[in-house]
Amino acid sequence: MQFELTKIFLEELNDAIARDDQSWINVNILELHYADIAEIIDQLELDEAKYIYYCLPEDTQSDVLMELEEDIRDRFLSSLSSKEMADQLENLDSDDAADILGELSEDKIQEVISHMEDDDAAEDIVDLLNYDDDTAGGLMQKEFIQARMDWPVNRCLVELRRQAEDVEQVYTIYVVDDMNRLVGLLSLKRLLFADPKNKIRELYTDKNIISVKTSDSDEQVAKVMEKYDLVAVPVVDLQGKLVGRITIDDIVDFIKEEADKDFQLASGISEKIESNFSVWRISRARLPWLLIGMLGGILGAQVISGFETGISKIPALAFFIPLITAMGGNVGVQSSAIVVQSLAKGQDLFGTIARRLAKEALVALINGILLSVLIYGIAYIFGNSQLGLVVSISLFIVVIFAAMFGTLIPLILDKYNIDPALATGPFVTTLNDVLGLFIYFSVGMLLFNM
Amino acid sequence: MQFELTKIFLEELNDAIARDDQSWINVNILELHYADIAEIIDQLELDEAKYIYYCLPEDTQSDVLMELEEDIRDRFLSSLSSKEMADQLENLDSDDAADILGELSEDKIQEVISHMEDDDAAEDIVDLLNYDDDTAGGLMQKEFIQARMDWPVNRCLVELRRQAEDVEQVYTIYVVDDMNRLVGLLSLKRLLFADPKNKIRELYTDKNIISVKTSDSDEQVAKVMEKYDLVAVPVVDLQGKLVGRITIDDIVDFIKEEADKDFQLASGISEKIESNFSVWRISRARLPWLLIGMLGGILGAQVISGFETGISKIPALAFFIPLITAMGGNVGVQSSAIVVQSLAKGQDLFGTIARRLAKEALVALINGILLSVLIYGIAYIFGNSQLGLVVSISLFIVVIFAAMFGTLIPLILDKYNIDPALATGPFVTTLNDVLGLFIYFSVGMLLFNM
Numbered sequence: 097m098q099f100e101l102t103k104i105f106l107e108e109l110n111d112a113i114a115r116d117d118q119s120w121i122n123v124n125i126l127e128l129h130y131a132d133i134a135e136i137i138d139q140l141e142l143d144e145a146k147y148i149y150y151c152l153p154e155d156t157q158s159d160v161l162m163e164l165e166e167d168i169r170d171r172f173l174s175s176l177s178s179k180e181m182a183d184q185l186e187n188l189d190s191d192d193a194a195d196i197l198g199e200l201s202e203d204k205i206q207e208v209i210s211h212m213e214d215d216d217a218a219e220d221i222v223d224l225l226n227y228d229d230d231t232a233g234g235l236m237q238k239e240f241i242q243a244r245m246d247w248p249v250n251r252c253l254v255e256l257r258r259q260a261e262d263v264e265q266v267y268t269i270y271v272v273d274d275m276n277r278l279v280g281l282l283s284l285k286r287l288l289f290a291d292p293k294n295k296i297r298e299l300y301t302d303k304n305i306i307s308v309k310t311s312d313s314d315e316q317v318a319k320v321m322e323k324y325d326l327v328a329v330p331v332v333d334l335q336g337k338l339v340g341r342i343t344i345d346d347i348v349d350f351i352k353e354e355a356d357k358d359f360q361l362a363s364g365i366s367e368k369i370e371s372n373f374s375v376w377r378i379s380r381a382r383l384p385w386l387l388i389g390m391l392g393g394i395l396g397a398q399v400i401s402g403f404e405t406g407i408s409k410i411p412a413l414a415f416f417i418p419l420i421t422a423m424g425g426n427v428g429v430q431s432s433a434i435v436v437q438s439l440a441k442g443q444d445l446f447g448t449i450a451r452r453l454a455k456e457a458l459v460a461l462i463n464g465i466l467l468s469v470l471i472y473g474i475a476y477i478f479g480n481s482q483l484g485l486v487v488s489i490s491l492f493i494v495v496i497f498a499a500m501f502g503t504l505i506p507l508i509l510d511k512y513n514i515d516p517a518l519a520t521g522p523f524v525t526t527l528n529d530v531l532g533l534f535i536y537f538s539v540g541m542l543l544f545n546m
Numbered sequence: 547m548q549f550e551l552t553k554i555f556l557e558e559l560n561d562a563i564a565r566d567d568q569s570w571i572n573v574n575i576l577e578l579h580y581a582d583i584a585e586i587i588d589q590l591e592l593d594e595a596k597y598i599y600y601c602l603p604e605d606t607q608s609d610v611l612m613e614l615e616e617d618i619r620d621r622f623l624s625s626l627s628s629k630e631m632a633d634q635l636e637n638l639d640s641d642d643a644a645d646i647l648g649e650l651s652e653d654k655i656q657e658v659i660s661h662m663e664d665d666d667a668a669e670d671i672v673d674l675l676n677y678d679d680d681t682a683g684g685l686m687q688k689e690f691i692q693a694r695m696d697w698p699v700n701r702c703l704v705e706l707r708r709q710a711e712d713v714e715q716v717y718t719i720y721v722v723d724d725m726n727r728l729v730g731l732l733s734l735k736r737l738l739f740a741d742p743k744n745k746i747r748e749l750y751t752d753k754n755i756i757s758v759k760t761s762d763s764d765e766q767v768a769k770v771m772e773k774y775d776l777v778a779v780p781v782v783d784l785q786g787k788l789v790g791r792i793t794i795d796d797i798v799d800f801i802k803e804e805a806d807k808d809f810q811l812a813s814g815i816s817e818k819i820e821s822n823f824s825v826w827r828i829s830r831a832r833l834p835w836l837l838i839g840m841l842g843g844i845l846g847a848q849v850i851s852g853f854e855t856g857i858s859k860i861p862a863l864a865f866f867i868p869l870i871t872a873m874g875g876n877v878g879v880q881s882s883a884i885v886v887q888s889l890a891k892g893q894d895l896f897g898t899i900a901r902r903l904a905k906e907a908l909v910a911l912i913n914g915i916l917l918s919v920l921i922y923g924i925a926y927i928f929g930n931s932q933l934g935l936v937v938s939i940s941l942f943i944v945v946i947f948a949a950m951f952g953t954l955i956p957l958i959l960d961k962y963n964i965d966p967a968l969a970t971g972p973f974v975t976t977l978n979d980v981l982g983l984f985i986y987f988s989v990g991m992l993l994f995n996m
Contacts, residue, residue, distance in 0.1 A: 355805030363883030393869025414864035419843025433813030
C-alpha cells in the first residue's frame, strides 16, 4: 500500500528527468503522497530536485517543502530569488514560514516579506518572528478556527467555512468572547449534530480548558499536551487573548529531538549534531568531553603516581587498573541513567532522594557482592588469592561509591539547572575513575602491608 | 490556569478524606481535569485512592484510570473483585481495556469478561486480546467512525451520531465499501459543509489513503504516522477490511518508551526499567553489562600482564593506563552514538558505510592530533618528555581505532538484527579498553627500547 523508495526507482527517475519525460513523472511522482515525494527529492541532486519540485501543483509544493530534510531544504531555498521564496512561503502554514524565514538575515527577511502578495499572511509571519524559537509563541501557527460565543450555529457554519479554507486540520473550534479572550472549546462533532438555531454559548464547554501562554517554554508545551492527551493546544497572550495554536506534529518532532539530544549528551557530545554536519562542527561538539576525560586521566595518573613504590614492588597491581575504572564507570552510568530519566519525566516531586539513594545502595550491594565473589573465585583458581582479595574488596567498595555518585550527581546538576543528561557521561565516569583508583591502591597497600 | 499539585494540597486532601468531607472533595477535586486527578491519586495510599476514585462520576473514573502510573493502576485494579473490574473496563476504550486485561491470567480474564454486561464491548476486547502487544493489532482501538460510500450525507449524519457516542475523539471518518473494505477518508470539515443530498461517494477522497495492517510492528506504525503527519491511522486486516484505528497519543507514548529504552541500553541496562521496580529486578537488568565489563577488565589484565617486565622497569608506564582506556571509551561511545541514532531514524538507505567511516576518521584525526599535542605539551612541562611521547603517540592511534570501531560495531550489530543501541555501551568500551592497552604498552616498549 505504501510507497517504497528503491534504487531502481531513483535510476528510472533520473533517466526520466534526463529525457524530460513529463508523462513518466505525472504517473509515477505526482500521484504520490507529499511525504513520499519529499523522500524522493531528498535523494536527488539540486538541479533534479528543482525540476521535480516545479512539476508539482502549488499546494503540494509547500507540503513537500516542509517534509524535506533540513539541510536539503536550506540548500534548495537559498538557490531561490527573494520573489520565488516569497511565493513558496505564502503557501506554507504561518509557523513553518516563520521558521524558514527566521534562519535568514534581517535584510533578506525584509526583502522576502516585501515580495509577499497576501498582506494578512505576511503580517502573521512577521508577528510570529517576534517570538523566541523555544517558546510556545515560536511553535504556534496563526491558522486556527474560532467562533464568537454569541454566534448562532448557522452563522458559525458560514464563518467557519470561510476560516476553514486556510486551516488544514480542524480538531476543535476555539470559542472567544467579544474581547477575543479564549473562553471555551467546541468540538466539530458537537457542531455537526447541533440545532442550527442554537447559540454557540449553549453548545461550547468551558470546563478544564487547557491552553498555554506565548511565553511558555517548548518543554512546558510538550508536557501539557502529553499530560492532557491533546492533538492541538490553543495559545493565549498575557491578556488571555487567543493568538494561535500548536499541533501535535510539532510536539512529536520536539520530543524526538529532545530524546536525541539527551542520548548525545549522555554519549559525550555537547551540541545537537546531525550526521550530515561538517567535520569541523562534529569535532568541536565532541572535544569538551574528551578534554574532561583527559583531565580525568591526568588526575588518575597523579593518584597512581602516589603509589609508585607499591607498583615497583608488586607490578601485578597495575594489571587490574582497567577493571576497577571500567566497573566504576559502568555502575555510575547505570545509576545515573535512571535518575536522569526520572528527572526528564518531571518525577521526584517531594524530594525522594533519601529513598532513592537507599534503593541504589541495595542494588549496588547485591551486584557488588556478586561481582566481588566472582572475581575472587577467578583469582583463586589462577592461584593468586592475595591479589584477588585486593581486587575483590576494592571492587566492592568502588561499586557502592559509584552507585552513590551516579545517583547524586544528576540530582545536584539538576538543582543547579544544568542538564542532568550530561551526568551520565563525563562527570560520573571521570569522578569514579579517580576515586576508584584511590580506593584500589589504598586497599592494595593495606593488604600487602606496604 | 493549570492545576499544580502541592504538598499543602495533599495534606488538606488527606484531612478531608479522614473526616469524610464530601463537599471539600466536590469543590477541590471533581472540577479538575482527569489528568490532574490521576496525578493526585498517584500520590495517595491505596485506601485514600479508592475513596477518591469512587467519588468520581463513571466517565471520569475510566479517564483517570488510564492516566494513573502503571504500578499504581495495577495495585488498584488487583484490589478489585472480577465484577468491579468488569464495570471499570466497560467504560474504557477497547484498546485500554485489552491492555489491562492482557496482564491478567487466562482464568481471571475469562472471569472478568463473563461479568461484563455490554456484549459488544466484551467481544471487541476479546478480539483485541488475540493480537501481539507490539503490533498494530495490539495498539489499535475498536472505536472509530465509519461510513458506507453509498450513504447520502443525511443518512451518514444519523449513523454518525449513533457511532460517535462511543468515540471520544473524531478526526476523520473512514469510508468503506459494502464488503467493509477501507476505500477512503472523509474529513468532518468536509461533511459539515456538504449538501445533505450528496452521497458520500461524491465527497470522500481516495487519494493516498494511508493505513497499516494488523500485523505491522509498532515501530512501523510510528514511522508511518510520523512520516505522514497523522493524528490517527486506520488499521486493516489481510483482506483490506477496516478493523480499527490507532491514535497519536499511543504513538507518542511508544516514541518516548523507545527513546527511554535506547538511553538505558546505551547506559548498560538490559531491560526496560522504571525507577519503581524492585531491587532484584533492577539488579538483574544491570548485571549483564557489569559482567561484560568485568570480562573486559580481566582481558585487560591479561594484556598488561604480558608487559609485566616493562612495568617493573618503568612503573610510571602504569600511570597513564586510565587515561588511555577512558579516551578510547569516550571516542568510541561518541562515534557509535551518532550511528545508532541514524540507524534508529532508518537512514543509511544505500550503504553509505565507506563515506561514514571516512568522515569519522577525519573527525578522529582532528581530535586525535589536538589531544596528542596537548598531552605531550603537559608531559613536557612536567619534565617527562619520553613518557609523554609514548602517551601522545599511543593516544593518537587509540583515538583513530576507537572511532573506527565505534562506527563499525553498531552497523554490524544492526546487520545481525541486534539492537545497535547496545553498542554504545558494553561492546565498544570493552573492545576499546583491551585494544587501547595493547597499543599503549606496545608503543611504550618500542620507544623505551625494551
